[in-house]
Amino acid sequence: MTTYRAATPADEPGLHALWAVCFAAPQLLPLYRSDPDRLPRTMVAEGSDGVEAVVYWLPRRVRNAEGGIDLVGGVANVATRPDARGRGHIRxxxxxxxxxxxxxxxxxxxxxxxxxxxxxxxxxxxxxxSLTRGPLAAATRDTSGVRRASVAEWPLLAELYDRHNAHRPLTTVRSPDDWRHRVPAHYDDSVDLRLAEGSGYVALRWHDTSVEVLEAAGHLPELFSWVAAEAAARGVTRAEARLTPGEPALPFLFAELETVADTSGMARPLAVDPSPTLASPSAIHWVADYF
Structure with missing residues:
Protein backbone atom coordinates (compact mmCIF):
# COMPACT_ATOMS: atom_id res chain seq x y z
CA MET A 1 0.00 0.00 0.00
CA THR A 2 1.25 3.47 -0.90
CA THR A 3 0.97 6.46 1.45
CA TYR A 4 1.08 10.01 0.07
CA ARG A 5 2.28 12.61 2.57
CA ALA A 6 4.68 15.47 3.25
CA ALA A 7 8.28 14.49 3.88
CA THR A 8 9.93 14.27 7.29
CA PRO A 9 13.63 14.54 8.22
CA ALA A 10 13.81 10.73 8.23
CA ASP A 11 13.00 10.72 4.50
CA GLU A 12 15.96 12.81 3.41
CA PRO A 13 18.50 9.98 2.91
CA GLY A 14 15.97 8.14 0.75
CA LEU A 15 15.20 11.29 -1.22
CA HIS A 16 18.89 11.93 -1.84
CA ALA A 17 19.37 8.36 -3.03
CA LEU A 18 16.36 8.61 -5.36
CA TRP A 19 17.57 11.86 -6.90
CA ALA A 20 21.05 10.40 -7.36
CA VAL A 21 19.50 7.61 -9.45
CA CYS A 22 17.30 9.93 -11.51
CA PHE A 23 19.40 13.08 -12.03
CA ALA A 24 22.94 14.09 -12.93
CA ALA A 25 22.57 17.60 -11.49
CA PRO A 26 25.20 18.62 -8.93
CA GLN A 27 23.26 21.76 -8.02
CA LEU A 28 20.13 19.82 -6.96
CA LEU A 29 21.06 19.02 -3.37
CA PRO A 30 22.66 22.41 -2.53
CA LEU A 31 19.56 24.17 -3.83
CA TYR A 32 17.23 21.84 -1.94
CA ARG A 33 19.17 22.17 1.31
CA SER A 34 19.19 25.97 1.00
CA ASP A 35 15.40 25.96 1.52
CA PRO A 36 14.76 25.86 5.30
CA ASP A 37 11.05 25.10 4.79
CA ARG A 38 11.53 22.36 2.22
CA LEU A 39 10.06 19.36 4.02
CA PRO A 40 6.39 20.50 4.26
CA ARG A 41 6.58 21.27 0.52
CA THR A 42 8.19 17.93 -0.39
CA MET A 43 5.46 15.43 -1.22
CA VAL A 44 6.44 11.76 -1.14
CA ALA A 45 4.90 8.45 -2.11
CA GLU A 46 5.95 5.91 0.52
CA GLY A 47 5.76 2.19 -0.21
CA SER A 48 6.62 -0.80 1.90
CA ASP A 49 10.32 -0.34 1.15
CA GLY A 50 10.68 3.41 1.38
CA VAL A 51 10.19 6.48 -0.81
CA GLU A 52 9.00 5.58 -4.30
CA ALA A 53 8.37 9.06 -5.75
CA VAL A 54 8.70 12.72 -4.88
CA VAL A 55 7.46 16.15 -5.96
CA TYR A 56 8.96 19.28 -4.39
CA TRP A 57 7.79 22.86 -4.81
CA LEU A 58 9.05 26.23 -3.64
CA PRO A 59 7.54 29.74 -3.71
CA ARG A 60 9.17 32.23 -6.07
CA ARG A 61 8.42 35.87 -6.79
CA VAL A 62 8.10 36.37 -10.54
CA ARG A 63 7.44 39.52 -12.60
CA ASN A 64 4.13 39.53 -14.45
CA ALA A 65 3.14 41.21 -17.70
CA GLU A 66 2.06 44.39 -15.90
CA GLY A 67 5.40 44.73 -14.11
CA GLY A 68 3.98 43.56 -10.79
CA ILE A 69 4.96 40.49 -8.82
CA ASP A 70 3.18 37.13 -8.77
CA LEU A 71 3.81 34.46 -6.17
CA VAL A 72 4.57 31.34 -8.19
CA GLY A 73 4.85 27.72 -7.10
CA GLY A 74 7.95 26.33 -8.78
CA VAL A 75 7.92 22.53 -9.19
CA ALA A 76 11.27 20.74 -9.02
CA ASN A 77 13.08 17.48 -8.26
CA VAL A 78 10.23 15.34 -9.58
CA ALA A 79 11.32 11.70 -9.57
CA THR A 80 9.97 8.16 -9.41
CA ARG A 81 12.03 5.12 -8.53
CA PRO A 82 12.44 3.03 -11.71
CA ASP A 83 10.65 0.01 -10.23
CA ALA A 84 7.68 2.15 -9.14
CA ARG A 85 6.87 3.91 -12.40
CA GLY A 86 3.49 3.70 -14.10
CA ARG A 87 1.49 3.77 -10.86
CA GLY A 88 0.25 7.37 -11.02
CA HIS A 89 2.45 8.57 -8.17
CA ILE A 90 3.45 11.87 -9.79
CA ARG A 91 -0.12 12.86 -10.62
CA SER A 130 12.96 32.71 -27.26
CA LEU A 131 16.47 31.45 -27.88
CA THR A 132 18.65 33.39 -30.29
CA ARG A 133 21.51 31.67 -32.08
CA GLY A 134 23.82 32.08 -35.04
CA PRO A 135 27.40 32.79 -36.17
CA LEU A 136 29.31 35.28 -34.08
CA ALA A 137 30.03 38.84 -35.15
CA ALA A 138 33.50 40.34 -35.35
CA ALA A 139 34.55 42.41 -32.33
CA THR A 140 34.00 46.10 -33.13
CA ARG A 141 34.45 47.92 -29.81
CA ASP A 142 37.16 48.46 -27.22
CA THR A 143 36.72 45.77 -24.55
CA SER A 144 39.47 46.78 -22.11
CA GLY A 145 36.86 47.57 -19.45
CA VAL A 146 35.63 43.97 -19.26
CA ARG A 147 36.98 41.81 -16.46
CA ARG A 148 36.30 38.45 -14.86
CA ALA A 149 33.78 38.62 -12.03
CA SER A 150 32.66 36.36 -9.21
CA VAL A 151 29.25 35.66 -7.74
CA ALA A 152 30.84 36.76 -4.45
CA GLU A 153 30.50 40.28 -5.89
CA TRP A 154 26.74 39.80 -5.96
CA PRO A 155 25.79 43.28 -4.70
CA LEU A 156 27.30 44.74 -7.90
CA LEU A 157 25.57 42.12 -10.05
CA ALA A 158 22.27 42.46 -8.19
CA GLU A 159 22.10 46.20 -8.85
CA LEU A 160 22.55 45.60 -12.58
CA TYR A 161 20.13 42.65 -12.58
CA ASP A 162 17.41 44.56 -10.76
CA ARG A 163 17.65 47.53 -13.11
CA HIS A 164 17.69 45.35 -16.24
CA ASN A 165 14.74 43.18 -15.18
CA ALA A 166 12.64 45.72 -13.29
CA HIS A 167 9.75 45.31 -15.73
CA ARG A 168 10.69 42.12 -17.58
CA PRO A 169 7.99 39.40 -17.42
CA LEU A 170 8.88 35.93 -16.16
CA THR A 171 12.10 37.05 -14.43
CA THR A 172 12.57 36.20 -10.78
CA VAL A 173 12.69 39.00 -8.21
CA ARG A 174 15.89 37.83 -6.54
CA SER A 175 16.53 38.22 -2.83
CA PRO A 176 19.97 38.52 -1.19
CA ASP A 177 19.55 34.86 -0.19
CA ASP A 178 19.06 33.93 -3.86
CA TRP A 179 22.30 35.68 -4.74
CA ARG A 180 24.16 33.97 -1.90
CA HIS A 181 22.85 30.45 -2.50
CA ARG A 182 20.82 29.85 -5.65
CA VAL A 183 22.86 31.85 -8.18
CA PRO A 184 26.22 30.28 -7.16
CA ALA A 185 24.70 26.79 -7.38
CA HIS A 186 23.93 27.38 -11.06
CA TYR A 187 26.87 29.64 -11.94
CA ASP A 188 29.73 27.52 -10.63
CA ASP A 189 33.31 27.39 -11.89
CA SER A 190 32.14 26.05 -15.26
CA VAL A 191 30.48 29.41 -15.96
CA ASP A 192 32.52 32.39 -17.15
CA LEU A 193 31.13 35.53 -15.51
CA ARG A 194 32.25 38.84 -17.02
CA LEU A 195 31.59 42.36 -15.77
CA ALA A 196 31.88 45.79 -17.36
CA GLU A 197 32.16 47.87 -14.20
CA GLY A 198 28.96 49.78 -13.48
CA SER A 199 27.62 48.90 -16.91
CA GLY A 200 26.61 45.24 -17.26
CA TYR A 201 27.53 41.59 -16.97
CA VAL A 202 27.23 38.30 -18.87
CA ALA A 203 27.28 34.68 -17.72
CA LEU A 204 28.77 32.33 -20.33
CA ARG A 205 29.38 28.63 -20.83
CA TRP A 206 32.07 27.83 -23.39
CA HIS A 207 32.04 24.73 -25.59
CA ASP A 208 34.49 23.56 -28.25
CA THR A 209 32.82 25.38 -31.16
CA SER A 210 30.11 27.47 -29.48
CA VAL A 211 29.30 29.62 -26.48
CA GLU A 212 26.07 29.90 -24.49
CA VAL A 213 24.98 33.24 -23.08
CA LEU A 214 23.11 32.08 -19.96
CA GLU A 215 22.33 35.55 -18.62
CA ALA A 216 23.01 39.16 -19.51
CA ALA A 217 22.11 42.43 -17.83
CA GLY A 218 22.83 46.12 -18.29
CA HIS A 219 24.47 47.89 -21.23
CA LEU A 220 25.72 45.01 -23.37
CA PRO A 221 27.58 46.18 -26.55
CA GLU A 222 31.03 46.19 -24.90
CA LEU A 223 30.41 42.83 -23.25
CA PHE A 224 29.15 41.22 -26.44
CA SER A 225 32.15 42.58 -28.34
CA TRP A 226 34.36 40.98 -25.68
CA VAL A 227 32.55 37.66 -26.18
CA ALA A 228 33.09 37.93 -29.94
CA ALA A 229 36.82 38.67 -29.50
CA GLU A 230 37.31 35.88 -26.94
CA ALA A 231 35.43 33.46 -29.18
CA ALA A 232 37.71 34.27 -32.10
CA ALA A 233 40.73 33.61 -29.89
CA ARG A 234 39.29 30.24 -28.85
CA GLY A 235 38.24 29.22 -32.35
CA VAL A 236 34.58 29.38 -31.36
CA THR A 237 32.30 30.42 -34.21
CA ARG A 238 28.70 30.24 -32.95
CA ALA A 239 26.62 31.40 -30.01
CA GLU A 240 23.26 30.67 -28.44
CA ALA A 241 21.74 33.27 -26.15
CA ARG A 242 18.75 33.37 -23.84
CA LEU A 243 17.84 36.76 -25.26
CA THR A 244 14.71 38.05 -26.95
CA PRO A 245 14.76 39.31 -30.56
CA GLY A 246 14.19 42.88 -29.35
CA GLU A 247 17.52 43.09 -27.51
CA PRO A 248 19.31 46.08 -29.16
CA ALA A 249 22.83 44.74 -28.52
CA LEU A 250 22.36 41.53 -30.53
CA PRO A 251 24.31 42.84 -33.59
CA PHE A 252 27.41 43.08 -31.38
CA LEU A 253 27.15 39.34 -30.69
CA PHE A 254 25.76 37.83 -33.90
CA ALA A 255 26.73 38.28 -37.54
CA GLU A 256 23.44 36.60 -38.43
CA LEU A 257 20.79 35.29 -36.10
CA GLU A 258 17.75 33.11 -35.93
CA THR A 259 15.18 32.80 -33.17
CA VAL A 260 14.10 29.35 -32.05
CA ALA A 261 11.57 28.25 -29.46
CA ASP A 262 12.53 26.74 -26.13
CA THR A 263 9.47 24.71 -25.12
CA SER A 264 10.78 23.26 -21.86
CA GLY A 265 8.55 25.49 -19.73
CA MET A 266 5.08 24.55 -18.49
CA ALA A 267 2.63 26.55 -16.41
CA ARG A 268 -0.71 26.07 -14.67
CA PRO A 269 -3.12 28.70 -13.35
CA LEU A 270 -4.11 28.71 -9.68
CA ALA A 271 -5.61 32.09 -8.75
CA VAL A 272 -4.25 33.94 -11.81
CA ASP A 273 -3.98 33.13 -15.52
CA PRO A 274 -0.26 33.46 -16.39
CA SER A 275 -0.86 33.56 -20.16
CA PRO A 276 -0.18 37.33 -20.60
CA THR A 277 3.12 36.96 -18.75
CA LEU A 278 4.20 33.88 -20.69
CA ALA A 279 3.22 35.38 -24.05
CA SER A 280 5.07 38.66 -23.55
CA PRO A 281 7.74 39.13 -26.27
CA SER A 282 10.26 40.29 -23.64
CA ALA A 283 9.69 37.39 -21.22
CA ILE A 284 12.81 35.55 -20.00
CA HIS A 285 13.42 33.07 -17.19
CA TRP A 286 17.15 33.12 -16.52
CA VAL A 287 19.11 29.90 -16.00
CA ALA A 288 20.18 30.80 -12.44
CA ASP A 289 16.51 30.91 -11.42
CA TYR A 290 15.68 27.34 -12.41
CA PHE A 291 14.32 25.44 -9.46
Whole structure:
Protein backbone atom coordinates (compact mmCIF):
# COMPACT_ATOMS: atom_id res chain seq x y z
CA MET A 1 0.00 0.00 0.00
CA THR A 2 1.25 3.47 -0.90
CA THR A 3 0.97 6.46 1.45
CA TYR A 4 1.08 10.01 0.07
CA ARG A 5 2.28 12.61 2.57
CA ALA A 6 4.68 15.47 3.25
CA ALA A 7 8.28 14.49 3.88
CA THR A 8 9.93 14.27 7.29
CA PRO A 9 13.63 14.54 8.22
CA ALA A 10 13.81 10.73 8.23
CA ASP A 11 13.00 10.72 4.50
CA GLU A 12 15.96 12.81 3.41
CA PRO A 13 18.50 9.98 2.91
CA GLY A 14 15.97 8.14 0.75
CA LEU A 15 15.20 11.29 -1.22
CA HIS A 16 18.89 11.93 -1.84
CA ALA A 17 19.37 8.36 -3.03
CA LEU A 18 16.36 8.61 -5.36
CA TRP A 19 17.57 11.86 -6.90
CA ALA A 20 21.05 10.40 -7.36
CA VAL A 21 19.50 7.61 -9.45
CA CYS A 22 17.30 9.93 -11.51
CA PHE A 23 19.40 13.08 -12.03
CA ALA A 24 22.94 14.09 -12.93
CA ALA A 25 22.57 17.60 -11.49
CA PRO A 26 25.20 18.62 -8.93
CA GLN A 27 23.26 21.76 -8.02
CA LEU A 28 20.13 19.82 -6.96
CA LEU A 29 21.06 19.02 -3.37
CA PRO A 30 22.66 22.41 -2.53
CA LEU A 31 19.56 24.17 -3.83
CA TYR A 32 17.23 21.84 -1.94
CA ARG A 33 19.17 22.17 1.31
CA SER A 34 19.19 25.97 1.00
CA ASP A 35 15.40 25.96 1.52
CA PRO A 36 14.76 25.86 5.30
CA ASP A 37 11.05 25.10 4.79
CA ARG A 38 11.53 22.36 2.22
CA LEU A 39 10.06 19.36 4.02
CA PRO A 40 6.39 20.50 4.26
CA ARG A 41 6.58 21.27 0.52
CA THR A 42 8.19 17.93 -0.39
CA MET A 43 5.46 15.43 -1.22
CA VAL A 44 6.44 11.76 -1.14
CA ALA A 45 4.90 8.45 -2.11
CA GLU A 46 5.95 5.91 0.52
CA GLY A 47 5.76 2.19 -0.21
CA SER A 48 6.62 -0.80 1.90
CA ASP A 49 10.32 -0.34 1.15
CA GLY A 50 10.68 3.41 1.38
CA VAL A 51 10.19 6.48 -0.81
CA GLU A 52 9.00 5.58 -4.30
CA ALA A 53 8.37 9.06 -5.75
CA VAL A 54 8.70 12.72 -4.88
CA VAL A 55 7.46 16.15 -5.96
CA TYR A 56 8.96 19.28 -4.39
CA TRP A 57 7.79 22.86 -4.81
CA LEU A 58 9.05 26.23 -3.64
CA PRO A 59 7.54 29.74 -3.71
CA ARG A 60 9.17 32.23 -6.07
CA ARG A 61 8.42 35.87 -6.79
CA VAL A 62 8.10 36.37 -10.54
CA ARG A 63 7.44 39.52 -12.60
CA ASN A 64 4.13 39.53 -14.45
CA ALA A 65 3.14 41.21 -17.70
CA GLU A 66 2.06 44.39 -15.90
CA GLY A 67 5.40 44.73 -14.11
CA GLY A 68 3.98 43.56 -10.79
CA ILE A 69 4.96 40.49 -8.82
CA ASP A 70 3.18 37.13 -8.77
CA LEU A 71 3.81 34.46 -6.17
CA VAL A 72 4.57 31.34 -8.19
CA GLY A 73 4.85 27.72 -7.10
CA GLY A 74 7.95 26.33 -8.78
CA VAL A 75 7.92 22.53 -9.19
CA ALA A 76 11.27 20.74 -9.02
CA ASN A 77 13.08 17.48 -8.26
CA VAL A 78 10.23 15.34 -9.58
CA ALA A 79 11.32 11.70 -9.57
CA THR A 80 9.97 8.16 -9.41
CA ARG A 81 12.03 5.12 -8.53
CA PRO A 82 12.44 3.03 -11.71
CA ASP A 83 10.65 0.01 -10.23
CA ALA A 84 7.68 2.15 -9.14
CA ARG A 85 6.87 3.91 -12.40
CA GLY A 86 3.49 3.70 -14.10
CA ARG A 87 1.49 3.77 -10.86
CA GLY A 88 0.25 7.37 -11.02
CA HIS A 89 2.45 8.57 -8.17
CA ILE A 90 3.45 11.87 -9.79
CA ARG A 91 -0.12 12.86 -10.62
CA UNK A 92 -1.19 12.18 -7.02
CA UNK A 93 1.77 14.09 -5.59
CA UNK A 94 1.22 17.02 -7.96
CA UNK A 95 -2.36 17.22 -6.72
CA UNK A 96 -1.05 17.54 -3.17
CA UNK A 97 1.55 20.09 -4.22
CA UNK A 98 -1.02 22.22 -6.07
CA UNK A 99 -3.30 22.21 -3.02
CA UNK A 100 -0.35 23.27 -0.87
CA UNK A 101 0.50 26.08 -3.32
CA UNK A 102 -3.06 27.38 -3.22
CA UNK A 103 -3.06 27.34 0.57
CA UNK A 104 0.18 29.34 0.50
CA UNK A 105 -1.40 31.98 -1.76
CA UNK A 106 0.38 31.15 -5.00
CA UNK A 107 -1.01 32.79 -8.14
CA UNK A 108 0.14 30.11 -10.60
CA UNK A 109 2.62 27.27 -10.95
CA UNK A 110 5.71 26.90 -13.14
CA UNK A 111 8.06 24.06 -14.05
CA UNK A 112 10.68 23.11 -16.62
CA UNK A 113 10.87 19.63 -18.10
CA UNK A 114 11.85 17.49 -21.04
CA UNK A 115 8.82 15.24 -20.43
CA UNK A 116 5.70 17.41 -20.79
CA UNK A 117 3.37 14.43 -20.98
CA UNK A 118 3.96 13.72 -17.29
CA UNK A 119 2.33 17.03 -16.32
CA UNK A 120 -0.41 17.65 -18.87
CA UNK A 121 -2.99 15.56 -16.99
CA UNK A 122 -2.43 17.83 -13.96
CA UNK A 123 -3.38 20.93 -15.94
CA UNK A 124 0.05 22.17 -17.01
CA UNK A 125 0.51 23.57 -20.51
CA UNK A 126 3.69 24.13 -22.51
CA UNK A 127 4.81 27.68 -23.32
CA UNK A 128 7.67 28.98 -25.46
CA UNK A 129 10.64 31.17 -24.67
CA SER A 130 12.96 32.71 -27.26
CA LEU A 131 16.47 31.45 -27.88
CA THR A 132 18.65 33.39 -30.29
CA ARG A 133 21.51 31.67 -32.08
CA GLY A 134 23.82 32.08 -35.04
CA PRO A 135 27.40 32.79 -36.17
CA LEU A 136 29.31 35.28 -34.08
CA ALA A 137 30.03 38.84 -35.15
CA ALA A 138 33.50 40.34 -35.35
CA ALA A 139 34.55 42.41 -32.33
CA THR A 140 34.00 46.10 -33.13
CA ARG A 141 34.45 47.92 -29.81
CA ASP A 142 37.16 48.46 -27.22
CA THR A 143 36.72 45.77 -24.55
CA SER A 144 39.47 46.78 -22.11
CA GLY A 145 36.86 47.57 -19.45
CA VAL A 146 35.63 43.97 -19.26
CA ARG A 147 36.98 41.81 -16.46
CA ARG A 148 36.30 38.45 -14.86
CA ALA A 149 33.78 38.62 -12.03
CA SER A 150 32.66 36.36 -9.21
CA VAL A 151 29.25 35.66 -7.74
CA ALA A 152 30.84 36.76 -4.45
CA GLU A 153 30.50 40.28 -5.89
CA TRP A 154 26.74 39.80 -5.96
CA PRO A 155 25.79 43.28 -4.70
CA LEU A 156 27.30 44.74 -7.90
CA LEU A 157 25.57 42.12 -10.05
CA ALA A 158 22.27 42.46 -8.19
CA GLU A 159 22.10 46.20 -8.85
CA LEU A 160 22.55 45.60 -12.58
CA TYR A 161 20.13 42.65 -12.58
CA ASP A 162 17.41 44.56 -10.76
CA ARG A 163 17.65 47.53 -13.11
CA HIS A 164 17.69 45.35 -16.24
CA ASN A 165 14.74 43.18 -15.18
CA ALA A 166 12.64 45.72 -13.29
CA HIS A 167 9.75 45.31 -15.73
CA ARG A 168 10.69 42.12 -17.58
CA PRO A 169 7.99 39.40 -17.42
CA LEU A 170 8.88 35.93 -16.16
CA THR A 171 12.10 37.05 -14.43
CA THR A 172 12.57 36.20 -10.78
CA VAL A 173 12.69 39.00 -8.21
CA ARG A 174 15.89 37.83 -6.54
CA SER A 175 16.53 38.22 -2.83
CA PRO A 176 19.97 38.52 -1.19
CA ASP A 177 19.55 34.86 -0.19
CA ASP A 178 19.06 33.93 -3.86
CA TRP A 179 22.30 35.68 -4.74
CA ARG A 180 24.16 33.97 -1.90
CA HIS A 181 22.85 30.45 -2.50
CA ARG A 182 20.82 29.85 -5.65
CA VAL A 183 22.86 31.85 -8.18
CA PRO A 184 26.22 30.28 -7.16
CA ALA A 185 24.70 26.79 -7.38
CA HIS A 186 23.93 27.38 -11.06
CA TYR A 187 26.87 29.64 -11.94
CA ASP A 188 29.73 27.52 -10.63
CA ASP A 189 33.31 27.39 -11.89
CA SER A 190 32.14 26.05 -15.26
CA VAL A 191 30.48 29.41 -15.96
CA ASP A 192 32.52 32.39 -17.15
CA LEU A 193 31.13 35.53 -15.51
CA ARG A 194 32.25 38.84 -17.02
CA LEU A 195 31.59 42.36 -15.77
CA ALA A 196 31.88 45.79 -17.36
CA GLU A 197 32.16 47.87 -14.20
CA GLY A 198 28.96 49.78 -13.48
CA SER A 199 27.62 48.90 -16.91
CA GLY A 200 26.61 45.24 -17.26
CA TYR A 201 27.53 41.59 -16.97
CA VAL A 202 27.23 38.30 -18.87
CA ALA A 203 27.28 34.68 -17.72
CA LEU A 204 28.77 32.33 -20.33
CA ARG A 205 29.38 28.63 -20.83
CA TRP A 206 32.07 27.83 -23.39
CA HIS A 207 32.04 24.73 -25.59
CA ASP A 208 34.49 23.56 -28.25
CA THR A 209 32.82 25.38 -31.16
CA SER A 210 30.11 27.47 -29.48
CA VAL A 211 29.30 29.62 -26.48
CA GLU A 212 26.07 29.90 -24.49
CA VAL A 213 24.98 33.24 -23.08
CA LEU A 214 23.11 32.08 -19.96
CA GLU A 215 22.33 35.55 -18.62
CA ALA A 216 23.01 39.16 -19.51
CA ALA A 217 22.11 42.43 -17.83
CA GLY A 218 22.83 46.12 -18.29
CA HIS A 219 24.47 47.89 -21.23
CA LEU A 220 25.72 45.01 -23.37
CA PRO A 221 27.58 46.18 -26.55
CA GLU A 222 31.03 46.19 -24.90
CA LEU A 223 30.41 42.83 -23.25
CA PHE A 224 29.15 41.22 -26.44
CA SER A 225 32.15 42.58 -28.34
CA TRP A 226 34.36 40.98 -25.68
CA VAL A 227 32.55 37.66 -26.18
CA ALA A 228 33.09 37.93 -29.94
CA ALA A 229 36.82 38.67 -29.50
CA GLU A 230 37.31 35.88 -26.94
CA ALA A 231 35.43 33.46 -29.18
CA ALA A 232 37.71 34.27 -32.10
CA ALA A 233 40.73 33.61 -29.89
CA ARG A 234 39.29 30.24 -28.85
CA GLY A 235 38.24 29.22 -32.35
CA VAL A 236 34.58 29.38 -31.36
CA THR A 237 32.30 30.42 -34.21
CA ARG A 238 28.70 30.24 -32.95
CA ALA A 239 26.62 31.40 -30.01
CA GLU A 240 23.26 30.67 -28.44
CA ALA A 241 21.74 33.27 -26.15
CA ARG A 242 18.75 33.37 -23.84
CA LEU A 243 17.84 36.76 -25.26
CA THR A 244 14.71 38.05 -26.95
CA PRO A 245 14.76 39.31 -30.56
CA GLY A 246 14.19 42.88 -29.35
CA GLU A 247 17.52 43.09 -27.51
CA PRO A 248 19.31 46.08 -29.16
CA ALA A 249 22.83 44.74 -28.52
CA LEU A 250 22.36 41.53 -30.53
CA PRO A 251 24.31 42.84 -33.59
CA PHE A 252 27.41 43.08 -31.38
CA LEU A 253 27.15 39.34 -30.69
CA PHE A 254 25.76 37.83 -33.90
CA ALA A 255 26.73 38.28 -37.54
CA GLU A 256 23.44 36.60 -38.43
CA LEU A 257 20.79 35.29 -36.10
CA GLU A 258 17.75 33.11 -35.93
CA THR A 259 15.18 32.80 -33.17
CA VAL A 260 14.10 29.35 -32.05
CA ALA A 261 11.57 28.25 -29.46
CA ASP A 262 12.53 26.74 -26.13
CA THR A 263 9.47 24.71 -25.12
CA SER A 264 10.78 23.26 -21.86
CA GLY A 265 8.55 25.49 -19.73
CA MET A 266 5.08 24.55 -18.49
CA ALA A 267 2.63 26.55 -16.41
CA ARG A 268 -0.71 26.07 -14.67
CA PRO A 269 -3.12 28.70 -13.35
CA LEU A 270 -4.11 28.71 -9.68
CA ALA A 271 -5.61 32.09 -8.75
CA VAL A 272 -4.25 33.94 -11.81
CA ASP A 273 -3.98 33.13 -15.52
CA PRO A 274 -0.26 33.46 -16.39
CA SER A 275 -0.86 33.56 -20.16
CA PRO A 276 -0.18 37.33 -20.60
CA THR A 277 3.12 36.96 -18.75
CA LEU A 278 4.20 33.88 -20.69
CA ALA A 279 3.22 35.38 -24.05
CA SER A 280 5.07 38.66 -23.55
CA PRO A 281 7.74 39.13 -26.27
CA SER A 282 10.26 40.29 -23.64
CA ALA A 283 9.69 37.39 -21.22
CA ILE A 284 12.81 35.55 -20.00
CA HIS A 285 13.42 33.07 -17.19
CA TRP A 286 17.15 33.12 -16.52
CA VAL A 287 19.11 29.90 -16.00
CA ALA A 288 20.18 30.80 -12.44
CA ASP A 289 16.51 30.91 -11.42
CA TYR A 290 15.68 27.34 -12.41
CA PHE A 291 14.32 25.44 -9.46
Missing amino acids: SLLGMALESMSEAGCDWSLLFTGSPGVYESSGYKVFSQ
